[in-house]
Amino acid sequence: MKNTIITILCLLALASSASAQNARFTTSGVIEFEKSVNMFAMMKKNISENTGSFWQEMYDSYKRNQPQFKLLKSTLSFTGDKTLFTPIAESEAGARNYFSNDPMVTQNNTIYSDLTTGLFTAQKQVYEETFLQKDSIRKINWKLTSEMRTIAGYECRRANAIILDSIYVVAFYTDKIPLSGGPESFTGLPGMILGVALPHENITWFAKTVADKPVSAAELKAPAKGKATDYKGLRKIIDDALKGWGNYARSALKAFTL
Template sequence: MTKTKIITLIGALLLGITSAFAQNAHFTNSGVIEYEKSVNMFALLKKQVDQYKDDTWLEQAYDSYRKNQPQFKKLKSTLSFADDKAQFVPVEAEESRMFFSNNAMVNQNNTIFTDYSTGTFINQKSVFEETFLVKDSTRKIKWKITDETRDIAGYTCRRANAIILDSVYVVAFYTERIPTPGGPESFSGLPGMILGVALPHENISWFATKVTESVVDAKALTPPKKGKPTDNKGLLKTLNSAMKDWGNWGQTYWKAFLI
């Protein structure tokens, strides 16, 4: 057998193996994903304390928190999905009366219905004592896909990076085995489901802890209905007006409500 024939044979065998793998690959088209939001409270609060270095009371409160509370606050949420629709719902946590517990970065503010076929979403968003019903197009994120991979909840995921809100650095991990291009909160737009998101400079992450493949009726994924109607532009105008004199504190809350 000539060298050319050997190379041709090997190429045919590799093509056949790749084709067989593709045919046997299993894709999850509907189900429920459980996410855990993790907030590094020590790092988050230290940034706030450093903004007011002359406030000894705030420093003492922070030291007390470090001595008596866990470093990471954990919150739960679920994402139910069926083909091109998804519904993200926070799991209500026990009410905490600890100092710093009302920080907007720590809380879960969004209940989101997304239709990826139309590129639209409806978000019931809590902003302090008010609830908004935000209807608009999904966020356009310019992802940069890398070669790095990571296993999350039994799925091999590829890493992608992006910048949102002009300065917030995002690291995401998505799997093509779940074709729905969604993810936790408002993160979407990758060629598969996002199972992990980290905002390194904001000290927050969301990672899937469990993926349950099940038949989900897309008709059962219903948009939230309660709240003051607005869109992204209207919400941004409201936040800018309310927090224009808040300084660095305002920037933290501004990011929290827009993520």
């Protein structure tokens, strides 16, 4: 009996070792993300921050004619130590309403990141102007947790952080994609970020599919068009342009500097 138990344990150990050796790590591919914005919740904030019947009427009209969640698509291509986040343009029908022009509910950034050099290039659409921001990748002070969640077929671990002084971020990453990237400018975890939530902003990004495939250098080029700037320069431009706009200016600044 003792010999039988030892034999079984040895076989289990060998099976576990073989499974670990055969575990596949994705090092190159394309992730499709879906950004979801709770429009009803965002408009409720506008109503609480602005007096008058105009906002309530706009909110009531939107609720009658539009879905609660606005959904936007994007892709994240990656290979080696480089990533390229690219928004997928909305259809015209999906963009025709007053609240959908808010910068927080649009996709303004195309971002190329080199995780080895710690530098990124971001093409940012700021209203009618296009800027090309080159800067160091944002360092985020993540705190890892034990919570797990399956996203796009990958087991992911939760991490929390605060960015831009006040924005609470929840992220889920997988170490089965050993690249410290993610959607938009969210990076810095020990694996690819497949899910991001900004609970107080009512916005999430979650991976829908992960295509494990080669990505060529031609598919992973940094954007090159736009007025050259860096974070400080872009922030000054936005501050100057929106001076006196109150709460709207704060919301727009968040959107353009995420």
